[in-house]
Amino acid sequence: MTILVTGGAGFIGGNFVLDWLAESDETVVNVDKLTYAGNLETLKSVQENTAHIFVKADIGDREAIGRLLQEHQPRAVVNFAAESHVDRSIDGPGDFIQTNVVGTFNLLESVRGYWGSLSDDARAGFRFLHVSTDEVYGTLGPKDDAFKESNPYEPNSPYSASKAASDHLVRAWHHTYGLPVLTTNCSNNYGPYHFPEKLIPLVILNAIAGKQLPIYGDGQQVRDWLYVKDHCSAIRAVLQGGRLGETYNVGGWNEKPNLDVVKAICAILDELKPRADGKSYADQITFVKDRPGHDRRYAIDARKLEKELGWKPAQTFETGIRKTVEWYLDNTEWTSNVQSGAYLQWVEKNYADRDQ
Numbered sequence: 001m002t003i004l005v006t007g008g009a010g011f012i013g014g015n016f017v018l019d020w021l022a023e024s025d026e027t028v029v030n031v032d033k034l035t036y037a038g039n040l041e042t043l044k045s046v047q048e049n050t051a052h053i054f055v056k057a058d059i060g061d062r063e064a065i066g067r068l069l070q071e072h073q074p075r076a077v078v079n080f081a082a083e084s085h086v087d088r089s090i091d092g093p094g095d096f097i098q099t100n101v102v103g104t105f106n107l108l109e110s111v112r113g114y115w116g117s118l119s120d121d122a123r124a125g126f127r128f129l130h131v132s133t134d135e136v137y138g139t140l141g142p143k144d145d146a147f148k149e150s151n152p153y154e155p156n157s158p159y160s161a162s163k164a165a166s167d168h169l170v171r172a173w174h175h176t177y178g179l180p181v182l183t184t185n186c187s188n189n190y191g192p193y194h195f196p197e198k199l200i201p202l203v204i205l206n207a208i209a210g211k212q213l214p215i216y217g218d219g220q221q222v223r224d225w226l227y228v229k230d231h232c233s234a235i236r237a238v239l240q241g242g243r244l245g246e247t248y249n250v251g252g253w254n255e256k257p258n259l260d261v262v263k264a265i266c267a268i269l270d271e272l273k274p275r276a277d278g279k280s281y282a283d284q285i286t287f288v289k290d291r292p293g294h295d296r297r298y299a300i301d302a303r304k305l306e307k308e309l310g311w312k313p314a315q316t317f318e319t320g321i322r323k324t325v326e327w328y329l330d331n332t333e334w335t336s337n338v339q340s341g342a343y344l345q346w347v348e349k350n351y352a353d354r355d356q
Protein backbone atom coordinates (compact mmCIF):
# COMPACT_ATOMS: atom_id res chain seq x y z
CA MET A 1 0.00 0.00 0.00
CA THR A 2 1.07 3.57 -0.68
CA ILE A 3 0.03 7.05 0.38
CA LEU A 4 0.84 10.30 -1.40
CA VAL A 5 1.69 13.34 0.71
CA THR A 6 2.01 16.89 -0.64
CA GLY A 7 4.20 19.50 1.07
CA GLY A 8 6.21 16.80 2.83
CA ALA A 9 9.41 18.87 2.81
CA GLY A 10 7.80 21.55 4.98
CA PHE A 11 7.44 21.73 8.74
CA ILE A 12 4.34 19.63 9.45
CA GLY A 13 4.48 17.50 6.29
CA GLY A 14 8.15 16.70 7.01
CA ASN A 15 7.34 15.61 10.57
CA PHE A 16 4.40 13.58 9.24
CA VAL A 17 6.58 11.74 6.70
CA LEU A 18 9.28 10.98 9.29
CA ASP A 19 6.71 9.68 11.80
CA TRP A 20 4.87 7.67 9.14
CA LEU A 21 8.03 5.90 8.00
CA ALA A 22 8.99 5.22 11.62
CA GLU A 23 5.60 3.71 12.45
CA SER A 24 4.57 1.83 9.29
CA ASP A 25 6.13 0.05 6.33
CA GLU A 26 3.72 1.65 3.87
CA THR A 27 5.42 3.63 1.09
CA VAL A 28 5.12 7.43 1.05
CA VAL A 29 5.29 9.36 -2.20
CA ASN A 30 6.29 12.86 -1.11
CA VAL A 31 5.43 15.60 -3.61
CA ASP A 32 6.79 19.07 -2.86
CA LYS A 33 7.55 22.11 -5.01
CA LEU A 34 10.45 23.05 -2.71
CA THR A 35 9.55 26.69 -2.22
CA TYR A 36 11.63 28.70 0.28
CA ALA A 37 9.77 26.71 3.02
CA GLY A 38 10.55 23.26 1.61
CA ASN A 39 13.73 21.75 2.95
CA LEU A 40 15.23 18.41 1.97
CA GLU A 41 17.56 18.58 5.00
CA THR A 42 14.52 17.70 7.10
CA LEU A 43 14.26 14.41 5.18
CA LYS A 44 17.97 13.55 5.34
CA SER A 45 17.44 10.56 7.66
CA VAL A 46 15.05 8.90 5.15
CA GLN A 47 17.00 9.72 1.99
CA GLU A 48 18.10 6.09 1.57
CA ASN A 49 14.78 4.59 2.71
CA THR A 50 13.16 2.85 -0.27
CA ALA A 51 9.72 3.39 1.29
CA HIS A 52 10.19 7.17 0.75
CA ILE A 53 9.89 8.47 -2.80
CA PHE A 54 10.50 12.20 -3.11
CA VAL A 55 9.26 14.03 -6.22
CA LYS A 56 9.70 17.75 -6.86
CA ALA A 57 6.42 18.95 -8.36
CA ASP A 58 3.71 21.59 -7.97
CA ILE A 59 0.28 20.45 -6.73
CA GLY A 60 -1.14 22.64 -9.51
CA ASP A 61 0.65 20.65 -12.23
CA ARG A 62 -2.14 18.31 -13.34
CA GLU A 63 -0.02 16.37 -15.77
CA ALA A 64 2.71 15.61 -13.21
CA ILE A 65 0.28 14.82 -10.39
CA GLY A 66 -1.96 12.71 -12.64
CA ARG A 67 1.06 10.71 -13.79
CA LEU A 68 2.27 10.15 -10.22
CA LEU A 69 -1.15 8.99 -9.08
CA GLN A 70 -1.43 6.48 -11.94
CA GLU A 71 2.13 5.27 -11.40
CA HIS A 72 1.96 4.77 -7.61
CA GLN A 73 -1.77 4.02 -7.12
CA PRO A 74 -1.98 5.52 -3.60
CA ARG A 75 -4.85 4.55 -1.30
CA ALA A 76 -4.84 8.10 0.14
CA VAL A 77 -3.62 11.64 -0.55
CA VAL A 78 -2.77 13.93 2.38
CA ASN A 79 -2.53 17.57 1.31
CA PHE A 80 -0.15 19.67 3.41
CA ALA A 81 1.18 21.80 0.53
CA ALA A 82 0.41 25.48 1.01
CA GLU A 83 1.83 28.93 1.45
CA SER A 84 1.56 29.11 5.25
CA HIS A 85 2.96 32.36 6.67
CA VAL A 86 0.46 35.13 7.51
CA ASP A 87 3.03 37.96 7.33
CA ARG A 88 4.09 36.88 3.85
CA SER A 89 0.44 36.76 2.77
CA ILE A 90 0.07 40.40 3.82
CA ASP A 91 3.23 41.35 1.96
CA GLY A 92 2.27 39.46 -1.22
CA PRO A 93 -1.02 37.52 -1.39
CA GLY A 94 -0.59 36.28 -5.00
CA ASP A 95 1.32 33.08 -4.20
CA PHE A 96 -1.31 32.22 -1.57
CA ILE A 97 -4.14 32.42 -4.09
CA GLN A 98 -2.09 30.48 -6.62
CA THR A 99 -1.09 27.56 -4.41
CA ASN A 100 -3.79 27.44 -1.74
CA VAL A 101 -6.78 28.11 -3.99
CA VAL A 102 -5.84 27.35 -7.62
CA GLY A 103 -3.35 24.65 -6.60
CA THR A 104 -5.88 22.88 -4.39
CA PHE A 105 -8.46 23.07 -7.18
CA ASN A 106 -6.05 21.48 -9.64
CA LEU A 107 -5.04 18.83 -7.11
CA LEU A 108 -8.70 17.97 -6.50
CA GLU A 109 -9.25 17.60 -10.22
CA SER A 110 -6.19 15.35 -10.61
CA VAL A 111 -7.33 13.24 -7.67
CA ARG A 112 -10.92 13.09 -8.97
CA GLY A 113 -9.67 11.78 -12.32
CA TYR A 114 -7.52 9.14 -10.63
CA TRP A 115 -10.24 8.12 -8.15
CA GLY A 116 -12.70 7.68 -11.02
CA SER A 117 -10.31 5.25 -12.68
CA LEU A 118 -10.08 2.92 -9.65
CA SER A 119 -11.88 -0.39 -9.12
CA ASP A 120 -15.02 -0.29 -6.92
CA ASP A 121 -13.12 -1.59 -3.88
CA ALA A 122 -10.23 0.83 -4.28
CA ARG A 123 -12.66 3.73 -4.83
CA ALA A 124 -14.50 2.87 -1.64
CA GLY A 125 -11.30 2.74 0.41
CA PHE A 126 -9.70 5.88 -1.05
CA ARG A 127 -9.31 9.06 1.09
CA PHE A 128 -8.31 12.66 0.33
CA LEU A 129 -7.31 14.39 3.58
CA HIS A 130 -6.98 18.16 3.44
CA VAL A 131 -4.89 19.78 6.18
CA SER A 132 -6.28 23.17 7.15
CA THR A 133 -6.13 25.73 9.90
CA ASP A 134 -8.17 27.20 12.76
CA GLU A 135 -7.59 30.66 11.23
CA VAL A 136 -10.52 30.07 8.85
CA TYR A 137 -12.88 30.71 11.79
CA GLY A 138 -11.61 34.26 12.32
CA THR A 139 -10.89 35.73 15.73
CA LEU A 140 -12.36 35.24 19.24
CA GLY A 141 -13.08 37.64 22.09
CA PRO A 142 -11.59 36.81 25.52
CA LYS A 143 -14.74 35.07 26.77
CA ASP A 144 -15.94 33.42 23.54
CA ASP A 145 -16.22 29.64 23.35
CA ALA A 146 -13.42 27.86 21.51
CA PHE A 147 -13.91 27.19 17.77
CA LYS A 148 -16.19 24.23 17.00
CA GLU A 149 -16.50 22.57 13.59
CA SER A 150 -19.89 24.28 13.26
CA ASN A 151 -18.48 27.82 13.63
CA PRO A 152 -19.00 30.03 10.56
CA TYR A 153 -15.96 30.78 8.42
CA GLU A 154 -14.74 34.37 8.97
CA PRO A 155 -11.16 34.50 7.68
CA ASN A 156 -9.34 37.81 8.19
CA SER A 157 -5.96 37.55 6.44
CA PRO A 158 -5.11 36.74 2.83
CA TYR A 159 -3.62 33.49 4.16
CA SER A 160 -6.70 32.42 6.11
CA ALA A 161 -9.02 33.51 3.27
CA SER A 162 -7.06 31.36 0.83
CA LYS A 163 -7.20 28.38 3.21
CA ALA A 164 -10.94 28.93 3.74
CA ALA A 165 -11.42 28.92 -0.04
CA SER A 166 -9.52 25.64 -0.31
CA ASP A 167 -11.66 24.07 2.45
CA HIS A 168 -14.80 25.09 0.53
CA LEU A 169 -13.47 23.51 -2.66
CA VAL A 170 -12.72 20.26 -0.82
CA ARG A 171 -16.22 20.26 0.67
CA ALA A 172 -17.81 20.90 -2.74
CA TRP A 173 -15.83 18.09 -4.42
CA HIS A 174 -17.32 15.74 -1.82
CA HIS A 175 -20.90 16.96 -2.10
CA THR A 176 -20.94 17.27 -5.88
CA TYR A 177 -18.66 14.51 -7.09
CA GLY A 178 -18.68 12.17 -4.07
CA LEU A 179 -14.90 12.43 -3.62
CA PRO A 180 -14.16 10.78 -0.23
CA VAL A 181 -12.66 13.74 1.62
CA LEU A 182 -11.70 14.55 5.21
CA THR A 183 -10.63 17.99 6.49
CA THR A 184 -8.67 18.86 9.63
CA ASN A 185 -8.50 22.38 11.08
CA CYS A 186 -5.60 22.68 13.47
CA SER A 187 -4.25 25.34 15.82
CA ASN A 188 -0.66 26.67 15.94
CA ASN A 189 1.96 23.94 15.70
CA TYR A 190 5.49 24.05 17.10
CA GLY A 191 8.36 21.57 17.34
CA PRO A 192 11.35 20.27 15.34
CA TYR A 193 12.04 21.47 11.77
CA HIS A 194 9.89 24.62 12.15
CA PHE A 195 11.04 27.32 9.72
CA PRO A 196 12.36 30.29 11.72
CA GLU A 197 10.07 32.89 10.15
CA LYS A 198 7.42 31.72 12.69
CA LEU A 199 7.30 33.01 16.27
CA ILE A 200 8.69 30.09 18.31
CA PRO A 201 11.74 29.11 16.22
CA LEU A 202 12.44 32.79 15.46
CA VAL A 203 12.57 33.61 19.16
CA ILE A 204 14.80 30.64 20.04
CA LEU A 205 17.30 31.42 17.29
CA ASN A 206 17.25 35.20 17.80
CA ALA A 207 17.76 34.72 21.55
CA ILE A 208 20.91 32.63 21.22
CA ALA A 209 22.23 34.93 18.47
CA GLY A 210 21.91 37.88 20.89
CA LYS A 211 19.24 39.57 18.73
CA GLN A 212 15.96 41.27 19.62
CA LEU A 213 12.88 39.13 20.28
CA PRO A 214 10.19 41.03 18.32
CA ILE A 215 6.71 41.03 19.90
CA TYR A 216 3.95 42.40 17.67
CA GLY A 217 1.70 45.00 19.36
CA ASP A 218 1.10 44.33 23.07
CA GLY A 219 1.94 40.60 22.90
CA GLN A 220 -1.46 39.68 24.36
CA GLN A 221 -2.72 37.87 21.24
CA VAL A 222 -3.64 34.33 22.24
CA ARG A 223 -2.80 31.19 20.26
CA ASP A 224 -3.59 27.55 21.09
CA TRP A 225 -0.29 25.66 20.76
CA LEU A 226 0.00 22.02 19.68
CA TYR A 227 3.21 20.00 19.50
CA VAL A 228 3.67 19.00 15.85
CA LYS A 229 3.92 15.25 16.58
CA ASP A 230 0.46 15.45 18.19
CA HIS A 231 -0.91 17.06 15.02
CA CYS A 232 0.63 14.21 13.00
CA SER A 233 -1.00 11.58 15.25
CA ALA A 234 -4.35 13.37 14.86
CA ILE A 235 -4.04 13.27 11.07
CA ARG A 236 -3.25 9.55 11.19
CA ALA A 237 -6.32 8.99 13.38
CA VAL A 238 -8.60 10.97 11.02
CA LEU A 239 -7.17 9.21 7.98
CA GLN A 240 -7.87 5.86 9.57
CA GLY A 241 -11.27 6.43 11.17
CA GLY A 242 -12.66 9.84 10.17
CA ARG A 243 -16.18 9.95 8.77
CA LEU A 244 -16.32 10.90 5.08
CA GLY A 245 -17.03 14.55 4.34
CA GLU A 246 -16.48 15.55 7.99
CA THR A 247 -14.15 18.16 9.39
CA TYR A 248 -12.21 17.67 12.63
CA ASN A 249 -10.73 20.45 14.76
CA VAL A 250 -7.31 19.65 16.22
CA GLY A 251 -5.89 21.55 19.19
CA GLY A 252 -3.79 21.22 22.29
CA TRP A 253 -5.93 22.94 24.95
CA ASN A 254 -2.90 25.20 25.41
CA GLU A 255 -4.05 28.80 25.04
CA LYS A 256 -1.23 31.24 25.70
CA PRO A 257 -0.61 34.94 25.06
CA ASN A 258 2.42 35.45 22.81
CA LEU A 259 4.35 37.28 25.52
CA ASP A 260 4.00 34.28 27.87
CA VAL A 261 5.24 31.94 25.14
CA VAL A 262 8.31 34.09 24.59
CA LYS A 263 9.00 34.36 28.33
CA ALA A 264 8.68 30.56 28.68
CA ILE A 265 11.29 30.08 25.94
CA CYS A 266 13.61 32.61 27.62
CA ALA A 267 13.30 30.81 30.97
CA ILE A 268 14.26 27.45 29.42
CA LEU A 269 17.20 29.03 27.59
CA ASP A 270 18.32 30.77 30.80
CA GLU A 271 18.54 27.30 32.35
CA LEU A 272 20.01 25.32 29.42
CA LYS A 273 22.28 27.92 27.82
CA PRO A 274 22.76 30.88 30.21
CA ARG A 275 23.85 34.19 28.69
CA ALA A 276 27.53 34.99 29.23
CA ASP A 277 26.63 38.23 31.07
CA GLY A 278 24.34 36.37 33.52
CA LYS A 279 21.26 38.35 32.41
CA SER A 280 18.01 36.78 31.20
CA TYR A 281 17.20 36.34 27.53
CA ALA A 282 13.95 38.11 28.41
CA ASP A 283 15.98 41.36 28.35
CA GLN A 284 16.06 40.97 24.54
CA ILE A 285 12.24 41.25 24.26
CA THR A 286 11.29 44.23 22.06
CA PHE A 287 7.76 45.41 21.30
CA VAL A 288 7.35 46.28 17.61
CA LYS A 289 4.59 47.52 15.30
CA ASP A 290 1.65 45.12 15.10
CA ARG A 291 0.69 42.85 12.20
CA PRO A 292 -2.15 44.49 10.16
CA GLY A 293 -5.51 42.81 10.86
CA HIS A 294 -3.89 40.73 13.62
CA ASP A 295 -6.36 38.13 14.99
CA ARG A 296 -6.63 38.53 18.75
CA ARG A 297 -7.42 35.03 19.93
CA TYR A 298 -7.69 31.47 18.59
CA ALA A 299 -8.87 28.52 20.66
CA ILE A 300 -9.83 25.05 19.47
CA ASP A 301 -12.51 22.77 20.81
CA ALA A 302 -11.12 19.34 19.86
CA ARG A 303 -13.84 17.28 21.58
CA LYS A 304 -15.27 15.83 18.36
CA LEU A 305 -11.89 14.29 17.48
CA GLU A 306 -11.38 13.06 21.04
CA LYS A 307 -14.87 11.59 21.31
CA GLU A 308 -15.13 9.96 17.87
CA LEU A 309 -11.58 8.79 17.38
CA GLY A 310 -10.11 8.68 20.89
CA TRP A 311 -7.30 11.13 19.99
CA LYS A 312 -5.52 13.10 22.71
CA PRO A 313 -2.33 15.16 22.56
CA ALA A 314 0.65 13.47 24.25
CA GLN A 315 2.46 16.73 25.09
CA THR A 316 1.48 19.62 27.32
CA PHE A 317 2.84 23.03 26.38
CA GLU A 318 5.46 22.72 29.12
CA THR A 319 6.83 19.36 27.91
CA GLY A 320 6.56 20.26 24.22
CA ILE A 321 8.27 23.64 24.44
CA ARG A 322 11.19 22.17 26.40
CA LYS A 323 11.66 19.42 23.78
CA THR A 324 11.52 22.08 21.08
CA VAL A 325 14.14 24.37 22.65
CA GLU A 326 16.40 21.34 23.22
CA TRP A 327 15.94 20.29 19.58
CA TYR A 328 17.01 23.72 18.30
CA LEU A 329 20.05 23.74 20.59
CA ASP A 330 21.04 20.26 19.38
CA ASN A 331 20.44 20.78 15.64
CA THR A 332 22.57 23.74 14.71
CA GLU A 333 23.46 22.26 11.31
CA TRP A 334 19.77 22.24 10.27
CA THR A 335 19.17 25.74 11.64
CA SER A 336 22.20 27.33 10.01
CA ASN A 337 21.31 25.71 6.68
CA VAL A 338 17.75 27.09 6.65
CA GLN A 339 18.96 30.58 7.50
CA SER A 340 20.03 31.13 3.91
CA GLY A 341 20.29 34.33 1.87
CA ALA A 342 16.59 34.26 0.97
CA TYR A 343 15.65 33.85 4.64
CA LEU A 344 17.81 36.78 5.70
CA GLN A 345 16.23 39.01 3.03
CA TRP A 346 12.76 38.16 4.36
CA VAL A 347 13.75 38.94 7.95
CA GLU A 348 15.12 42.29 6.89
CA LYS A 349 11.97 43.14 4.92
CA ASN A 350 9.49 41.98 7.59
CA TYR A 351 11.07 43.76 10.53
CA ALA A 352 12.68 46.82 8.87
CA ASP A 353 9.63 49.09 9.00
CA ARG A 354 8.29 47.89 12.36
CA ASP A 355 8.99 50.86 14.65
CA GLN A 356 9.61 49.90 18.26
Ligand code: NAD
Pocket residue numbers: 006007008009010011012013031032033034035036037038039057058059060079080081082083084085099103131132133134163185186187188189190195
Ligand atom coordinates in the same frame (compact mmCIF):
# COMPACT_ATOMS: atom_id res chain seq x y z
P1 NAD B 1 5.34 25.08 5.55
O1 NAD B 1 5.28 26.43 4.93
O2 NAD B 1 6.40 24.77 6.54
O3 NAD B 1 5.46 23.96 4.40
C1 NAD B 1 4.70 24.01 3.22
C2 NAD B 1 5.34 23.03 2.23
O4 NAD B 1 4.53 23.04 1.04
C3 NAD B 1 6.75 23.41 1.80
O5 NAD B 1 7.57 22.27 1.81
C4 NAD B 1 6.58 23.93 0.38
O6 NAD B 1 7.72 23.73 -0.44
C5 NAD B 1 5.39 23.14 -0.10
N1 NAD B 1 4.64 23.81 -1.18
C6 NAD B 1 4.25 25.11 -1.22
N2 NAD B 1 3.60 25.36 -2.37
C7 NAD B 1 3.54 24.18 -3.05
C8 NAD B 1 2.98 23.78 -4.30
N3 NAD B 1 2.35 24.65 -5.07
N4 NAD B 1 3.11 22.50 -4.67
C9 NAD B 1 3.78 21.59 -3.90
N5 NAD B 1 4.34 21.92 -2.72
C10 NAD B 1 4.23 23.19 -2.29
O7 NAD B 1 3.89 24.83 6.16
P2 NAD B 1 3.47 24.01 7.46
O8 NAD B 1 3.55 24.89 8.63
O9 NAD B 1 4.17 22.72 7.45
O10 NAD B 1 1.91 23.80 7.14
C11 NAD B 1 1.47 22.64 6.41
C12 NAD B 1 -0.02 22.72 6.24
O11 NAD B 1 -0.65 22.77 7.51
C13 NAD B 1 -0.49 23.97 5.50
O12 NAD B 1 -1.57 23.61 4.66
C14 NAD B 1 -0.97 24.90 6.60
O13 NAD B 1 -1.99 25.76 6.13
C15 NAD B 1 -1.49 23.91 7.61
N6 NAD B 1 -1.43 24.33 9.02
C16 NAD B 1 -0.28 24.82 9.57
C17 NAD B 1 -0.24 25.13 10.93
C18 NAD B 1 1.02 25.63 11.59
O14 NAD B 1 0.97 26.04 12.77
N7 NAD B 1 2.17 25.65 10.94
C19 NAD B 1 -1.39 24.96 11.71
C20 NAD B 1 -2.55 24.48 11.10
C21 NAD B 1 -2.56 24.15 9.77
Ligand code: DAU
Pocket residue numbers: 084085086087132133134135186187188189197198199200202214215216217219221222223258291298
Ligand atom coordinates in the same frame (compact mmCIF):
# COMPACT_ATOMS: atom_id res chain seq x y z
O1 DAU C 1 -3.36 28.97 13.85
C1 DAU C 1 -2.74 28.16 12.90
C2 DAU C 1 -1.75 28.99 12.10
O2 DAU C 1 -0.63 29.22 12.93
C3 DAU C 1 -1.32 28.30 10.80
O3 DAU C 1 -2.42 28.15 9.97
C4 DAU C 1 -0.23 29.13 10.10
O4 DAU C 1 0.24 28.43 8.95
C5 DAU C 1 0.93 29.31 11.07
O5 DAU C 1 1.92 30.13 10.48
C6 DAU C 1 0.43 29.96 12.37
O6 DAU C 1 -0.01 31.32 12.12
P1 DAU C 1 0.34 32.52 13.13
O7 DAU C 1 0.27 33.79 12.40
O8 DAU C 1 -0.43 32.39 14.39
O9 DAU C 1 1.88 32.12 13.48
P2 DAU C 1 3.20 33.01 13.68
O10 DAU C 1 4.24 32.11 14.26
O11 DAU C 1 3.54 33.82 12.48
O12 DAU C 1 2.76 34.02 14.83
C7 DAU C 1 2.29 33.54 16.09
C8 DAU C 1 1.89 34.76 16.89
O13 DAU C 1 3.06 35.52 17.22
C9 DAU C 1 0.98 35.71 16.14
O14 DAU C 1 0.05 36.27 17.04
C10 DAU C 1 1.94 36.80 15.61
C11 DAU C 1 3.00 36.84 16.68
N1 DAU C 1 4.37 37.19 16.23
C12 DAU C 1 4.89 36.53 15.17
C13 DAU C 1 6.16 36.80 14.72
C14 DAU C 1 6.74 36.09 13.53
C15 DAU C 1 5.11 38.13 16.93
O15 DAU C 1 4.63 38.71 17.94
N2 DAU C 1 6.38 38.40 16.50
C16 DAU C 1 6.94 37.80 15.41
O16 DAU C 1 8.10 38.14 15.05
